[in-house]
Amino acid sequence: MPVQRTLFGRPVTLTVPPLRFQLLFAFILLTIVSLLTVGPPPAVPTYDQVADAVKNPHIPNLPEVNLPAVKNPFGKSAHKPPVQANSTASSSYRAIEWFSDFKWRNPFSSSVTLDENRAVLPPLKERPPIYTFYDPKGKVDKTVSEAENRLILAWRRAWWAQGFKPQVLSRAEAMKHPRYQLVQRMKLDPKVELEMMRWFAWGHMGGGVLANWLALPMSDYNNAMLSFLRRQEYPDLSRVESLHNGIFFGEGAAVNEAIKKAVNSDLLKNVTANKDKITQLAKKEGGAMVGLLSSADITVDTKANGIAYYSTDNIATKYKTVAEKLTNTTQVEGLQSLADLINSHLHLTFQETYSEGIAIVKPLPEHTTALTYEAIDIARNLTQCPSSPIPKSCPPNRHKCTPCDPNKPMKMALLPSYKNSSALYTIGTVPHPYTLNSLHYTRDTLDASFIRKNAERNLWLIALTKEMLGENHSEGYRVVDFKDAVAAPKGAPNSLWLTAERVTQADLDWIFGFNLPQNASSGGELGAKTGDNGLVVSPRPGMPLPIEGIDVPEERWIKNEEERLKKAREALQSKDRHMQEVVAMVEDWNMYDTEAWKFARAFSARRRVERKKWEEEEREFAGSEKKAGVGGGRWQDRR
Ligand SMILES: *[C@@H]1O[C@H](CO)[C@@H](O)[C@H](O)[C@H]1NC(C)=O
Ligand SMILES: *[C@@H]1O[C@H](CO)[C@@H](O)[C@H](O)[C@H]1NC(C)=O
Ligand SMILES: *[C@@H]1O[C@H](CO)[C@@H](O)[C@H](O)[C@H]1NC(C)=O
Ligand SMILES: *[C@@H]1O[C@H](CO)[C@@H](O)[C@H](O)[C@H]1NC(C)=O
Ligand SMILES: *[C@@H]1O[C@H](CO)[C@@H](O)[C@H](O)[C@H]1NC(C)=O
Ligand SMILES: *[C@@H]1O[C@H](CO)[C@@H](O)[C@H](O)[C@H]1NC(C)=O
Ligand SMILES: *[C@@H]1O[C@H](CO)[C@@H](O)[C@H](O)[C@H]1NC(C)=O
Helix, strand or coil, X not given: CCCCEEECCEEECCCCCCHHHHHHHHHHHHHHHHHHHHCCCCCCCCHHHHHHHHHCCCCCCHHHHHCCCCCCCCCCCCXXXXXXXXXEECCCCCCEEEEECHHHHCCCCHHHHCCCCEEEECCCCCCXXXXXXXXXXXXXXXXXXXXXXHHHHHHHHHHHHCCCEEEEECHHHHHXXXXXXXXXXXXXXXXXXXXXXXXXXHHHCCEEEEECCCEEECCCCCCHXXXXXXXXXXXXXXXXXXXXXXXXXXXXXXHHHHHHHHHCCHHHHCCCCCHHHHHHHCCCCCCHHHHHCCCCCCEEECCCXXXXXXXXXXXXXXXXXXXXXXXXXXXXXXXHHHHHHHHHHHHHHHHHHXXXXXXXXXXXXXXXXXXXXXXXXXXXXXXXXXXXXCCCCCCCCCCCCCCCCCCCCCCEEEECCCCCCCCEEEEEEECCHHHHHHHHCCCCCCCHHHHHHHCXXXXXXXXXXXXXXXXXXXXXXHHHHHHHHHHCCCCHHHEEEEECCCCCCCCHHXXXXXCXXXXXXXXXXXXXXXXXXXXXXXECCCCCCCCCCCCCCCHHHHHHHHHHHHHHHHHHHCCCHHHXXXXXXXXXXXXXXXXXHHHHHHHHHHHHHHHHHHHHHHCCCCCCCCXXXXXXXXXXXXX
């Protein structure tokens, strides 16, 4: 007899549910248990994403990039790589962050850094040190020492732009050399002593490259001599023919061996007896130290042509206007004039290196005029003839240069697409996709539905690489080529990429290695004008011609573009949640354009941080911006 069950006193019949319900219960139970133990299921793409993936089947990593990271117990979990030192820069939009790694040629930085905001950049190239020696002994006049410091600053900037780490040594380093006291007791001729102190300071630093601060690199980046010096392997202690004591290079051991030999040389055994001979040493080709050594001790490089040395002889014979001013009463003026001359020669070298001229890239040119203002400003100053005290002069290492002619300045053109040529210098402006879409679709504000319904993806990148890659490459392929143009050793020296949202560009003189002309003669086509300081200033080239076949918008439309650019800048800075969501949506829609923007922005921020850090280290030494009385104002880092 079955047991009668009751509930609240009523009889209950207990029936076993049908099999299908049993299975359903079991499934629900299992799901709950697995949710509790394992976590939520992997994210499911939204309808839009699936639809996009069907339309654009080549887009990789779709859910991974678009959705918040979900902890997946079955997938491989990974730690974020540790944050590297000095790998962030503040910005009014979002912190600029980067990670230097060999895997930088990946279409997506985030797949390496596991961090949406951090761009992967190529490892920072080690800068080989180049030393110069400056001894302000006996120079009490502050204006003279400031003028000399400005010249040394020019020296540091020029070598920095060529990939070196220029450092200014002084007697402080020479005093650390073990033989310093020995030589001081000899009471040598001051010129000979000074030359020995240069070598002592160099020996103390462990060798490398030693240059006079009037020896500057004046050639293209890939010049054989400069490339050799960058490799930091100096098999023989050497000097360069015809550069006198302008430049030496060698390993530390070889330098110190040479110092030992020189100090022990017969001439120095009895200084009083050999006084005249020692004084004559300073005049020898290669300088006093070379005179104390035998010719077997130091090799003479005969093929080097990348370095210009403004030796006293060179100035006296080639640049008489400057030499005349350098006599003692007008020394400050003379030094300033020499600085202007050197700056003009560095600028001229740049102009000659890029014989095809300057390209200002303007992809999607119909509505992006406002994006090109900065680039055109820089390009016009670069193509202007350098301001110089002797306009028709050539650098000392190239007697057959083509001096700049104000009536036929360097070429400059707007191009709708990037052109890969080493004779063409490219200046580009990389917009955030929000900025670009707002301009391109002529809309003051963007919203998600407009983007989904109307906007094409990665417009900017595709247009930029059209000429180089044609129609048939994926965006993933294009973005890597773009990264190459920005950062690869072949592309980087030939291009400058600005970001559209950054209002001012600092550091240009460190990137180019010279000061861009800041002054132009107002004579229009009348040609150059001489100021009261003897500087000949040329007219500023006009605006580049519009791209052929593209209608030039009316003034009022351009005004609208400027307005939109301003609004886009504000939108990107907005703290409003809705606005931030729209920006994030636009970024997801244009993943490759966003990647390009992040990459270019991080590359230029890293370059700036590298330089500022180094300027900080050097600020107490001769030739720093602080000592040269510059810094602040134009050099300040404004955003
Ligand atoms: C150096 O030469 C002078 C004159 O030739 C001589 O009088 C002196 O003794 C020499 N000194 C040494 C240390 O040899
Ligand atoms: C200029 O040099 C001459 C000789 O070199 C010297 O006599 C004169 O005192 C110097 N003048 C100044 C202002 O230093
Ligand atoms: C690009 O692809 C199309 C269609 O697949 C083909 O007809 C065309 O020749 C390709 N163009 C190039 C430059 O390869
Ligand atoms: C530009 O061309 C050079 C050789 O002509 C090549 O090595 C380099 O990769 C190219 N750069 C880009 C960005 O494609
Ligand atoms: C270019 O030169 C003009 C004056 O001719 C100056 O106002 C401007 O600041 C310069 N721009 C740069 C980037 O040096
Ligand atoms: C620019 O040139 C004008 C004359 O052409 C001159 O008066 C002015 O001082 C110069 N400015 C600078 C910064 O060199
Ligand atoms: C670089 O990093 C070091 C240590 O992390 C820090 O002390 C220094 O201030 C940083 N320099 C710059 C320019 O950010």
